[in-house]
Amino acid sequence: MGEQAVRDAAVRAGQAAVELAVASRGVKDAALRAMADALVARRDEIIAANSSDVDGARAGGTGAAMLDRLSLDAARIEAMADGLRQVAGLPDPVGVVVRGSTLANGLELRQVRVPFGVVGIIYEGRPNVTADAAGLTLKSGNAVLLRGSSSARRSNAAIVAVLRDALAAAGLPADAIGLLPGESRDEVSHLMHARGLVDVLIPRGGAELIRHVVEGSTVPVIETGVGNCHIYVDAAAEVTMARDIVLDAKTQRPSVCNAAETVLVHADLADTFLPVLLPALAAAGVTVHGDKTVAAQGKALDVPVAPATEDDWATEYLSLDLAVAVVPSLDAALAHIRRWSTGHSEAIVTGSQSAARAFTARVDAAAVLVNASTRFTDGGEFGFGAEIGISTQKLHARGPMGLPELTSTKYVVTGDGHVRG
Known part of the structure; x- marks a missing residue:
């Protein structure tokens, strides 16, 4: 034409x-x-x-x-x-x-x-x-x-x-x-x-x-905008809840922009949570791209983990792939998200109100979720009806x-x- x-x-x-x-x-x-x-x-x-x-x-x-x-x-x-x-x-x-x-x-x-x-x-x-x-x-x-x-x-x-x-x-x-x-x-x-x-x-x-x-x-x-969406599993997270949220955010429909692409796990919970998360992801057909700590846990559990590179933190997979890293603190998680986020949807799983308040106040994204899957960033789920898209800019419209x-x-x-x- x-x-x-x-x-x-x-x-x-x-x-x-x-x-x-x-x-x-x-x-x-x-x-x-x-x-x-x-x-x-x-x-x-x-x-x-x-x-x-x-x-x-x-x-x-x-x-x-x-x-x-x-x-x-x-x-x-x-x-x-x-x-x-x-x-x-x-x-x-x-x-x-x-x-x-x-x-x-x-x-x-x-x-x-x-x-x-x-x-x-x-x-x-x-x-x-x-x-x-x-x-x-x-x-x-x-x-x-x-x-x-x-x-x-x-x-x-x-x-x-x-x-x-x-x-x-x-x-x-x-x-x-x-x-x-x-x-x-x-x-x-x-x-x-x-x-x-x-x-x-x-x-x-x-x-x-x-x-x-x-x-x-x-x-x-x-x-x-594209959705390089993160889930931060805090030290105060409930393990079963965190597992279910990660699985939903990654596998419910992996080809969409509000699917999770990276999971950050607080070091204090890693030894408890990763043995629950990694086998569940493997059973769901998810390929994990993990840092050295995650790879070591995978080896101990006999769960395959691909070594993560810098590209993995930047990637919107839109597939059954997930980058996973262990971080020493909430501040470290926030720093990682600031570097790699596309400003779409970021989530925290925690039982700590202070951690939730800090996360929601300091994360710069169109949607910030507490104890909920990133898949909820959606016009229909928000009660808006069908949406035209998720705006990640800051002028006129932001979010669904x-x-x-x-x-x-x-x-x-x-x-x-x-x-x-």
């Missing part, structure tokens, strides 16, 4: 955004429910398209974690539909008064939430993002231009065709949901430079994609980005013939 075609698609999205901005909640919610029903009703054609993508990716040598991200089945399509229904049940952010007052001169001042307009979303691999993004942008009054990866080209095209048909049948413009085909990298560049036609870009994927968009775009960007994060604000000032002169 050439530059002019991308700009034309953005113009059509902008025209649709004008209509969406004033659509009532009832109209938008009815459209979301229609979109959900259509996904389920037409799931066979979506699965057929997805099977072609998966077969092509497998033939191209794509790894198991990425194949898992790419794959759709009836249950995942039902989950996509449920996500849209959940969004329909959430409050509409558009028009919400953030703050208001009557000034000393009698002017009435209100700051209200308004849509961005046209949101561009560039993402990799996961076709379920297509439905999530379409639902959230619609509910927040925005039109969306989607650009998924070439590996999911057929899946995304099938999903968007279903959603556009349902949108039109519900009386809203089909161009509120647009898809750039994903056949050429030039499309990404054209979208990144459609300033004035696209109001904001949200990249969602690996570090290379995010860096490319953040550094090269002339359109404003909301930065989502739900509906309010897809709006801006404007001031409405009401007077009664007021003049300043």
Whole structure:
């Protein structure tokens, strides 16, 4: 798709955004429910398209974690539909008064939430993002231009065709949901430079994609981030709880950004905890990359441990791999996290309130969890409905980005013939 075609698609999205901005909640919610029903009703054609993508990716040598991200089945399509229904049940952010007052001169001042307009979303691999993004942008009054990866080209095209048909049948413009085909990298560049036609870009994927968009775009960007997430098991941790949290955070779905990638164990608990943790990880099929202390424990337990390198502390595995180190103190754990964290999600397991307070106060991340798995950093788990991504930046939005994060604000000032002169 050439530059002019991308700009034309953005113009059509902008025209649709004008209509969406004033659509009532009832109209938008009815459209979301229609979109959900259509996904389920037409799931066979979506699965057929997805099977072609998966077969092509497998033939191209794509790894198991990425194949898992790419794959759709009836249950995942039902989950996509449920996500849209959940969004329909959430409050509409558009028009919400953030703050208001009557000034000393009698002017009435209100700051209200308004849509961005046209949101561009560039993402990799996961076709379920297509439905999530379409639902959230619609509910927040925005039109969306989607650009998924070439590996999911057929899946995304099938999903968007279903959603556009349902949108039109519900009386809203089909161009509120647009898809750039994903056949050429030039499309990404054209979208990144459609300033004035696209109001904001949200990249969602690996570090290379995010860096490319953040550094090269002339359109404003909301930065989502990779998840090199840590769990610190404190000296005061309860062993069974810590084991269960680590297993959940690593194995429940290892290919996602809120899966744990490094575990730090306080030295005072290591001799008790590692003999419990390492066999459990091995039984779950997890390859441990450990420091010298962890490797020695593994040898004593006859559990294989790969020697950890500097690269392991920096790696977002997205697979059944886990880096494990023993640290002498909470301060040492915090220093390790400061060096290697991507600012996504960091967790502590402890029975000490003072340790928990110190950890939550001193860790700089979008989400800090106490005695809970990092897998809870998720819009759905937080009660936001489907999310557009996890923002690791500090401007505008941070953490799971739900509906309010897809709006801006404007001031409405009401007077009664007021003049300043």
